[in-house]
Amino acid sequence: MANVVIIGSGGAGLTAAIAARRAGAGVTVISKTAATVASSTAYSAGLFSLACGGVSPRDQYEKLLKTGYRLNDRALLETLTEESCAALEEIASLGVTLEFQKGRASARATAKNELMGGSGLVEQLVRIAKECGVKFIEWSVAREIFTCGGRARGVSVTNWRGRRSLALPADAVVLATGGAGRIYSHTDNPERMTGDGYALALAAGLKLRDMEFVQFYPVGWAQENFPMWMADTTLGDFIRVTDAEGREFLPDAYREWGVKDGKECNYFARDKLSLLLARKDREGGVFAHIEETPAALWDDPGFLYALTLPREFFMGRKEPLRIAPLEHYFCGGVEIGTSGETGVDGLYACGEVTGGIDGANRMGGNALAHIVTFGLRAGRAAAKHPHEMPKEFPAREAGELLSADGRPVAEIRRELQRKAWQSIGPIRRADEISDFLLYIESIKKEKIKAATPQEYLLAMEMPGLTASAEAVAKAALARKESVGAHYIVS
Numbered sequence: 001m002a003n004v005v006i007i008g009s010g011g012a013g014l015t016a017a018i019a020a021r022r023a024g025a026g027v028t029v030i031s032k033t034a035a036t037v038a039s040s041t042a043y044s045a046g047l048f049s050l051a052c053g054g055v056s057p058r059d060q061y062e063k064l065l066k067t068g069y070r071l072n073d074r075a076l077l078e079t080l081t082e083e084s085c086a087a088l089e090e091i092a093s094l095g096v097t098l099e100f101q102k103g104r105a106s107a108r109a110t111a112k113n114e115l116m117g118g119s120g121l122v123e124q125l126v127r128i129a130k131e132c133g134v135k136f137i138e139w140s141v142a143r144e145i146f147t148c149g150g151r152a153r154g155v156s157v158t159n160w161r162g163r164r165s166l167a168l169p170a171d172a173v174v175l176a177t178g179g180a181g182r183i184y185s186h187t188d189n190p191e192r193m194t195g196d197g198y199a200l201a202l203a204a205g206l207k208l209r210d211m212e213f214v215q216f217y218p219v220g221w222a223q224e225n226f227p228m229w230m231a232d233t234t235l236g237d238f239i240r241v242t243d244a245e246g247r248e249f250l251p252d253a254y255r256e257w258g259v260k261d262g263k264e265c266n267y268f269a270r271d272k273l274s275l276l277l278a279r280k281d282r283e284g285g286v287f288a289h290i291e292e293t294p295a296a297l298w299d300d301p302g303f304l305y306a307l308t309l310p311r312e313f314f315m316g317r318k319e320p321l322r323i324a325p326l327e328h329y330f331c332g333g334v335e336i337g338t339s340g341e342t343g344v345d346g347l348y349a350c351g352e353v354t355g356g357i358d359g360a361n362r363m364g365g366n367a368l369a370h371i372v373t374f375g376l377r378a379g380r381a382a383a384k385h386p387h388e389m390p391k392e393f394p395a396r397e398a399g400e401l402l403s404a405d406g407r408p409v410a411e412i413r414r415e416l417q418r419k420a421w422q423s424i425g426p427i428r429r430a431d432e433i434s435d436f437l438l439y440i441e442s443i444k445k446e447k448i449k450a451a452t453p454q455e456y457l458l459a460m461e462m463p464g465l466t467a468s469a470e471a472v473a474k475a476a477l478a479r480k481e482s483v484g485a486h487y488i489v490s
Contacts, residue, residue: 002385008351021383177195180472271360275426
């Protein structure tokens with residue numbers, strides 16, 4: 001029986017774990033926190049976009065290709081559109097609650113709250129995984145993928161609460177760590193989305209692709225003392241949205257882009273709207289006129305959904321609220337084949353840590369269809385690796401990261417996030433990116449101070465943050481033309 005280690009406990013890692021276990025493998029999942037929390041899947045809206053209910057795979061393929069500016073990997077895209085409906089039906093048959101409609105599906109019925117539409121999906125996947133015999137190692141960080149003879153043979157893991165390290169032998173390893181939204185000061189991603197998988201992949205000798213294509217969600221609350229959270233793109237369909245000069249600019253923009261409203265914009269023009277709002281934000285701000293809301297609108301479910309935050313944040317407001325883009329999703333990542341295979345034998349990847357499916361921009365709802373389809377495929381493929389005698393290798397200790405006279409890790413992290421937002425955020429300038437790369441080189445050499453378990457975790461996340469930020473910056477500098485989610489000013 002093959003021994004499979006899966007790094008990451010979001011939707012991609014959990015579906016890979018279930019598929020590998022059902023295929024007969026012994027499976028261990030590594031999670032930086034408790035397995036049911038802190039993943040982007042749990043934080044998602046819980047909505048899937050896919051070919052079902054009268055939408056054909058060919059129609060879906062063409063929509064995704066257009067949204068990705070035809071820079072998508074065609075083989076991956078074809079696999080996704082042909083198999084996503086069957087993949088969702090498979091996890092539904094195992095006990096995941098899904099509601100299917102034309103061209104979409106929803107897991108929101110089991111969500112714990114309005115803000116985390118995917119939370120119920122993750123809880124159900126964890127339950128299914130545990131029931132079929134998947135083991136979990138929680139509160140732990142994967143530090144290194146051990147390779148021998150060009151093949152993945154295990155993972156070095158450190159428990160950040162107890163500072164204990166161990167070596168996990170494996171016949172196959174699956175990277176499912178999500179993206180790197182936390183390289184930015186403005187993001188709706190959970191705190192633990194720090195690009196660990198990109199750093200692990202690079203250290204194992206893999207290539208990353210399309211890292212310049214970071215998708216920024218157009219509408220986020222930017223008001224002082226507000227949670228850093230998205231608002232739906234339909235917000236402007238209900239209330240006035242103006243720039244610093246008081247002009248309502250969204251209707252003209254929608255007509256120019258060929259979309260009829262904020263809902264269509266969410267699916268097909270996130271990149272355009274993000275760029276527009278980022279420009280307006282730099283020019284003085286963008287404002288949602290919540291103070292003008294008619295009383296009857298507070299009973300409209302669509303309007304309340306567009307706000308995303310509970311109505312208590314908004315009732316009684318007498319001034320407009322500032323909005324601006326947030327980092328939302330990484331379209332780029334590890335190069336994979338249609339079964340999640342990578343350039344290292346026995347090393348697979350699935351979910352947001354991979355690149356190629358979305359091209360230069362992602363269609364709304366495609367992320368969850370992606371993680372389930374390729375999570376199942378990667379898990380099944382990993383389970384097929386023959387079982388061999390385990391290789392012994394040393395666990396990687398984290399002591400080398402720390403120094404008593406170093407700078408506090410939280411301070412370095414905040415500084416990196418601010419500089420990343422300015423240099424490789426929605427609007428990019430070549431000279432600022434070049435300066436940012438010099439900055440990355442400097443903090444790689446910096447001594448870090450960490451005293452508490454939480455700071456110890458932050459220290460172990462720094463390699464992922466720096467590797468991811470560097471990869472985005474280099475890719476952004478190399479692509480001279482603006483396209484999709486990448487906009488560079490000459």
